[in-house]
Amino acid sequence: MKKFPIPAEERQKSLDALPYLESLPGEKLDTAFEKAHDAIFSEFDCLSCANCCKTASPIIEQEDMDGMARALNISRSVLITTYLTMDEDGDFVFKSTPCPMLQEDNRCKIYASRPEACRDYPHSRRKNMHAVLDLIEPNSAICPALNQIIQIIVES
Numbered sequence: 001m002k003k004f005p006i007p008a009e010e011r012q013k014s015l016d017a018l019p020y021l022e023s024l025p026g027e028k029l030d031t032a033f034e035k036a037h038d039a040i041f042s043e044f045d046c047l048s049c050a051n052c053c054k055t056a057s058p059i060i061e062q063e064d065m066d067g068m069a070r071a072l073n074i075s076r077s078v079l080i081t082t083y084l085t086m087d088e089d090g091d092f093v094f095k096s097t098p099c100p101m102l103q104e105d106n107r108c109k110i111y112a113s114r115p116e117a118c119r120d121y122p123h124s125r126r127k128n129m130h131a132v133l134d135l136i137e138p139n140s141a142i143c144p145a146l147n148q149i150i151q152i153i154v155e156s
Contacts, residue, residue, distance in 0.1 A: 006051075006144055014140040014150045021133055021153065029129045036152035037125040044145045050106040051142045057093040058117030060084055065092075067113035122146040 021029060046052075060068070069079040085095045094100060101109040108114050122143040123132045139146050 006141060006147065010144070010147045011140045013154075014136060014147045017150050017154045018133065018136060021136070021150070022130070026128065026130055030127055032153045032156065033124050033126075033129050033149065036149040036156075039152060040145050040148045044148070046145070047106045049144060050102060051144070052118070052121050053102040053106070053108070054098040055142055056138075057097055057099070058115050058121070060092040060094070060115050060117075062092075064113075064115040068110055068115065071110040071113035122149075124149050 024032065065076050065079055069076045072079065074082070080092070083094055083100050084092045087093050099108075101114070103109055108118070120126065122139045122145065123135050124146055126132065136146070136150070140150070
């Protein structure tokens with residue numbers, strides 16, 4: 001599976017923007033991310049990229065597991081033993097990358113029941129963005145849309 005390359009200079013611009021983003025008041029930061037997120041994702045086609053599914057393993061919460069198991073028509077215990085492992089932080093994650101739910105056409109086999117972390121990715125449209133700014137560094141290496149969102153905020 002081909003990965004969508006993130007130009008180094010584009011990622012660096014996002015990393016350089018972190019102090020500015022951190023300096024914005026909470027409500028202003030949330031509103032700026034919401035508007036930029038909506039603008040980018042009205043045009044960006046995640047299926048053309050799927051870097052997140054190809055390179056990162058989301059945290060699988062207990063609440064995610066039942067829906068995932070139902071979508072796969074397997075038990076929760078089979079889901080855990082077949083697809084998941086516990087990482088060094090004690091969180092369940094997929095055993096492998098690319099995601100075992102990623103199909104050849106970049107669609108998710110369990111899209112309607114995908115984990116919350118997948119539904120929320122790249123974590124750029126939520127309340128209290130200050131709480132997730134630490135995710136910009138790793139996610140800017142994965143998601144081209146996130147880099148575009150950050151540039152819209154910096155340029156506005």
